Amino acid sequence: MRIPLLIGNWKMNKGPSETAELVEGLLAALEGISGVDVGIAPPFVSLHAAKGALVRPPMVLLGAQNCHWAESGAFTGEISPSMLAECGCSFAILGHSERRQFFGENDSGVSKRAHALLKAGMVPVVCVGETLDEREAGAHLEVVEKQLTASLEGIEAGSLGRVVIAYEPVWAIGTGKTASPEQAQQMHEHIRKILIKLGGAAVADGIRILYGGSVTPDNAAILLKQPDIDGALVGGASLDAQKFASIVRFSV
Numbered sequence: 001m002r003i004p005l006l007i008g009n010w011k012m013n014k015g016p017s018e019t020a021e022l023v024e025g026l027l028a029a030l031e032g033i034s035g036v037d038v039g040i041a042p043p044f045v046s047l048h049a050a051k052g053a054l055v056r057p058p059m060v061l062l063g064a065q066n067c068h069w070a071e072s073g074a075f076t077g078e079i080s081p082s083m084l085a086e087c088g089c090s091f092a093i094l095g096h097s098e099r100r101q102f103f104g105e106n107d108s109g110v111s112k113r114a115h116a117l118l119k120a121g122m123v124p125v126v127c128v129g130e131t132l133d134e135r136e137a138g139a140h141l142e143v144v145e146k147q148l149t150a151s152l153e154g155i156e157a158g159s160l161g162r163v164v165i166a167y168e169p170v171w172a173i174g175t176g177k178t179a180s181p182e183q184a185q186q187m188h189e190h191i192r193k194i195l196i197k198l199g200g201a202a203v204a205d206g207i208r209i210l211y212g213g214s215v216t217p218d219n220a221a222i223l224l225k226q227p228d229i230d231g232a233l234v235g236g237a238s239l240d241a242q243k244f245a246s247i248v249r250f251s252v
């Protein structure tokens, strides 16, 4: 039985003072909800404020939106997994399509980052997803298979079980267009089959596969009901405590 996981990807929104306010609103809105794991990924500079505000139940996991693969060194502008752990992070989002599109990140970089996070005892949330052109060309299943296999390269079955996958069709992110429940379920099932190939059935069965792309309280219920959708990676709607909490409620 997979426990649902809902992560708020705040992207480049909310500095430290607004972070404290949003976290407080979120804790109040989440009160009384159980049986689900909830996480937030604020900008790096707001992690400290978030940690300071996450002082009372319900328990909310803290994560980052990216990380470097090295432990330390001459990598101007980068942050290592151990630094994130020190800030209270237990996970980091990797290979988000905005990182791939605007900052040149690729599967091999995602794989190096995933290895580094696992080594630091943290959870990589590995994002994959096709563009509209790729879907229209009927190449979406193949594209995601390639991304996933390359992004998880070299991760042994023992560690694979700790990874979270997020399927985010690029055409659905921030556009208001969501994949239909059938489209999403088809891809999640496909991803589960790839995970079986990589780590065996028992490991694949325990891995949480999140859906992301314009998830709102209006479409969350039907998406989260699909058998292979184990939660959501929520962008825009996670900046509103009430909306995010309603989405969380639909997962239990």
Ligand code: PGA
Pocket (backbone or CB within 6 Å): 009, 168, 172, 173, 174, 175, 176, 212, 213, 214, 215, 233, 234, 235, 236, 237
């Ligand atoms: P969105 O973003 O919910 O605003 O579409 C999702 C994401 O990019 O993680």
